[in-house]
Amino acid sequence: MRLILLGPPGAGKGTQALRLVAKYGLVQLSTGDMLRAAVKAASPIGRKVKDIMQSGGLCPDDIVVSIVAERIEQPDARKGFILDGFPRTVPQAAALDRMLKKRGIALDAVIELRVDEDALLKRIENRIAEMKARGEPLRSDDNPEVLRQRLVAYRKQTAPLVAYYRKQNVLRTVNGMAPIPEVTAAIDKALPPEPSTPKSKPVRNGAKRATAKARKPKAAVHLGKKSSKRASSLRKTAAAHKSVGRKSKSGETARP
Numbered sequence: 001m002r003l004i005l006l007g008p009p010g011a012g013k014g015t016q017a018l019r020l021v022a023k024y025g026l027v028q029l030s031t032g033d034m035l036r037a038a039v040k041a042a043s044p045i046g047r048k049v050k051d052i053m054q055s056g057g058l059c060p061d062d063i064v065v066s067i068v069a070e071r072i073e074q075p076d077a078r079k080g081f082i083l084d085g086f087p088r089t090v091p092q093a094a095a096l097d098r099m100l101k102k103r104g105i106a107l108d109a110v111i112e113l114r115v116d117e118d119a120l121l122k123r124i125e126n127r128i129a130e131m132k133a134r135g136e137p138l139r140s141d142d143n144p145e146v147l148r149q150r151l152v153a154y155r156k157q158t159a160p161l162v163a164y165y166r167k168q169n170v171l172r173t174v175n176g177m178a179p180i181p182e183v184t185a186a187i188d189k190a191l192p193p194e195p196s197t198p199k200s201k202p203v204r205n206g207a208k209r210a211t212a213k214a215r216k217p218k219a220a221v222h223l224g225k226k227s228s229k230r231a232s233s234l235r236k237t238a239a240a241h242k243s244v245g246r247k248s249k250s251g252e253t254a255r256p
C-alpha cells in the first residue's frame, strides 16, 4: 500500500503514520525527519536547508524530491510506504507522480487530516508550554512564531494539493480534530481494502481441491475401462484397484 498523509503541522500525521506502520507493516517516509537528519549530520543538503527549516519555510523542491526518489528505491520501501510531509507543493506532487509512474506503481490513497487552524495553534502552543515546563527537548522549529509561519506555508503551498488529489480521485478526508483512536478508525475505514493477502489463500486451496476432483473422474474412467463386467461393482473394483496399486507401490493395504 502506498499512502500520503496530508495536513498542516501538528495535525497528527506522525502519530497516525506510526499506527499505520504497526498495522500494515509499511515504512514511514518523513521528509522532515530526513531533512533534520541531514542538518544534524551537517551534510551539504543539511547546510542548505538549516536556515529555511528554522524559519518555518519550505525547502527547495529539487532537494526534497531527490531525497524521496532515493529513499523509495530502498528495499524496505518496495512493499509499501507512507509519505509523511511529502509532497508539500504541486511541483513535488507532479514529481512524485512521475516517479511512481516510472516504477509502474500508484498511490492507494491520500489521507487528508482536516483540522481547525485556530484550535490547532492553541493545541500546539499548549503542548510546547507543557513540554517546556517538563524540561523536555523541543525541536528548533517548535515555537509559536515559527509554527505560524509553517501554517502560512501550508495554506499557500500545500493546501492546493487537496484539489490536486481530489481530481485524481484518491483523496480521503478525515476529521483530524477528533481523539486519536477515532482518527485512526476513520483512516482505517477510508483505506482501500488490502490487496490480495486474504483473497489469495482460498484461491490456491480452491485450485488444489479442483485438481483433486478433476483426478477422481479420470481414475473412475480408467477403472471403468478395466473392469468390464458389472457397473454395480465399480466401487468394489475401484477399491481393489487402489489396494493393488498401493500394494504394488508401498506394500501397504489401502484404507477404505
Ligand code: AMP
Residues within 6 Å of the ligand: 009, 031, 032, 033, 035, 052, 053, 054, 056, 057, 058, 059, 060, 064, 084, 085, 086, 087, 088, 089, 092, 141, 150
Ligand atoms: P515536518 O517535520 O514535516 O513538519 O517538516 C519540518 C520542516 O522540514 C518543514 O517546516 C520544512 O522546512 C521542511 N520540509 C519537510 N518536508 C518538506 C517538503 N516536502 N518540502 C519542503 N520542505 C519540507
